[in-house]
Amino acid sequence: MKRHGASTRIWHWLNLLCVVVLFMSGLTISNAHRLLYWGDWGFDRSQAWLEVPRFPDWMTIPGYYSLAVARDWHILMAWPFALGLLFMWIAMLVNRHFKRDLTTTRREWRPKAIWRDIVEHAKLNFDHGEGKYNFIQKLAYGLVLGVFLPMMVFTGIAISPGTEPTFGWLVDLLGGRQSARSLHFIFAFAILGFFIVHVALVLLSGPIGQMRAMITGGSTHEA
Amino acid sequence: MKRRGFLAAAGAAFVAGCNKVADSDAGARLLSAAEKWHMGAHRLLANREALAPEYPRSAISPFFRGNGSVDPQNGDYPRHVEEGFANWQLTIGGLVRNPLALTLDNIRRLPQRSQVTRHDCVEGWSAIGEWTGPQLSLLLDEAQLRPEAQFIVFRCADNLNGQDYYESVDLIDAYHPQTIVAHRLNGEPLPVRNGAPLRMRIERQLGYKHAKYLTAIEAVASLDDIGEGQGGYWEDRAGYQWYAGI
Numbered sequence: 001m002k003r004h005g006a007s008t009r010i011w012h013w014l015n016l017l018c019v020v021v022l023f024m025s026g027l028t029i030s031n032a033h034r035l036l037y038w039g040d041w042g043f044d045r046s047q048a049w050l051e052v053p054r055f056p057d058w059m060t061i062p063g064y065y066s067l068a069v070a071r072d073w074h075i076l077m078a079w080p081f082a083l084g085l086l087f088m089w090i091a092m093l094v095n096r097h098f099k100r101d102l103t104t105t106r107r108e109w110r111p112k113a114i115w116r117d118i119v120e121h122a123k124l125n126f127d128h129g130e131g132k133y134n135f136i137q138k139l140a141y142g143l144v145l146g147v148f149l150p151m152m153v154f155t156g157i158a159i160s161p162g163t164e165p166t167f168g169w170l171v172d173l174l175g176g177r178q179s180a181r182s183l184h185f186i187f188a189f190a191i192l193g194f195f196i197v198h199v200a201l202v203l204l205s206g207p208i209g210q211m212r213a214m215i216t217g218g219s220t221h222e223a
Numbered sequence: 224m225k226r227r228g229f230l231a232a233a234g235a236a237f238v239a240g241c242n243k244v245a246d247s248d249a250g251a252r253l254l255s256a257a258e259k260w261h262m263g264a265h266r267l268l269a270n271r272e273a274l275a276p277e278y279p280r281s282a283i284s285p286f287f288r289g290n291g292s293v294d295p296q297n298g299d300y301p302r303h304v305e306e307g308f309a310n311w312q313l314t315i316g317g318l319v320r321n322p323l324a325l326t327l328d329n330i331r332r333l334p335q336r337s338q339v340t341r342h343d344c345v346e347g348w349s350a351i352g353e354w355t356g357p358q359l360s361l362l363l364d365e366a367q368l369r370p371e372a373q374f375i376v377f378r379c380a381d382n383l384n385g386q387d388y389y390e391s392v393d394l395i396d397a398y399h400p401q402t403i404v405a406h407r408l409n410g411e412p413l414p415v416r417n418g419a420p421l422r423m424r425i426e427r428q429l430g431y432k433h434a435k436y437l438t439a440i441e442a443v444a445s446l447d448d449i450g451e452g453q454g455g456y457w458e459d460r461a462g463y464q465w466y467a468g469i
Binding site: 020021024029030032033035037040041042043044058059060061062063066067068069071072073075076078079159160161162163164165166168171177178181 | 231234235237238239241242245253254255257258260261262265268269270273274275276278282284288341343344345346347348349350351426427428429457461462463464466467468469
């Protein structure tokens with residue numbers, strides 16, 4: 001059996017491309033107004049809970065300040081990002097990847113078991129017995145797939161004035177448009193945090209084999 | 224240090240690739256098609272008359288920020304400010320059977336709609352205010368659109384960076400119940416920074432669609448010959464999206 005299903009591999013690389021373009025164009029959009037607020041409204045420093053630093057041009061798409069071009073990219077890549085995530089969730093439920101590899105058991109949530117997992121992780125011992133992923137991995141992938149990425153879609157929809165007549169309840173649920181905008185920013189950086197840890201752990205656990213497995217599928221015997 | 228150099232080089236190459244895609248014909252078409260997919264999805268999901276949220280008066284922001292032109296100095300505008308806009312005129316023309324020229328008094332005497340709505344700037348900020356004025360649909364019905372009319376163009380008195388501001392919407396947004404020609408903000412005549420004496424409210428789109436210092440409303444069959452053909456000042460000048468509901 002392959003270590004990673006075809007649906008997982010296709011989605012993984014498509015999602016990487018989407019997230020990178022969305023994040024870098026998002027930094028340009030952030031530069032257009034660097035204040036974040038809670039609630040429905042806010043327009044100056046006195047209402048802001050955070051003043052975000054200006055992101056330098058080399059971090060951004062298109063590499064110079066253009067809100068219009070950044071929005072073009074953001075608006076385009078939102079489609080494969082959101083539809084890809086939906087596809088991944090359907091595939092994961094249908095091929096039982098979710099149930100088999102990502103759901104946790106009650107036993108795994110015991111503090112002692114969690115602590116053992118953390119210690120093993122810190123020792124860079126990735127050799128875990130039963131199951132494909134240990135508890136921390138399940139938790140991380142579960143958070144990314146179940147919370148961080150979907151929240152980007154939901155908060156993104158909530159910021160758009162044209163969707164509000166349809167999804168007004170969503171805007172209310174998120175605490176108002178400016179709260180949704182703040183959450184959009186927070187979850188974007190949560191994804192960046194995951195990305196950094198994820199890449200670091202791939203580098204520490206045999207990057208060539210890991211990359212090959214995510215491209216060709218690999219086999220369950222290696223790793 | 225080497226690794227950071229590598230990352231920066233990889234990032235720069237990626238951005239250069241993105242720019243190459245955006246500059247190609249196919250890339251540019253794809254980027255503008257995505258805007259239309261959003262518009263299509265929004266229109267599919269929402270009834271054409273579905274309303275933007277309206278708030279209680281207690282939600283009104285203490286100050287309504289102005290943006291873009293906030294104190295136009297070009298042409299007759301300063302004189303109109305001095306006169307208290309007593310001689311301001313709004314014309315409704317183009318593809319209509321019955322062109323109109325209205326004074327502010329004419330406009331104030333029409334049936335009015337008041338709405339407390341949230342204004343979202345493309346930059347990211349929002350402010351809530353109460354807007355009052357007649358629905359645009361009233362004026363268009365009075366002027367009697369010809370069947371060829373597809374878009375409504377808003378002409379403005381302010382000249383920004385050498386170009387006259389203008390905007391446009393299609394007939395769905397023009398006839399939307401919350402699309403009004405506002406002459407009051409929070410119960411007072413519009414301040415100059417917010418577009419005195421008349422401005423559009425297009426509540427399901429971003430702020431740059433809400434043309435200020437309104438002088439004329441024009442029905443047209445196509446936007447190609449208006450300005451530089453992209454449907455608005457920022458659309459022409461900086462490539463902003465014509466559909467600003469995203």
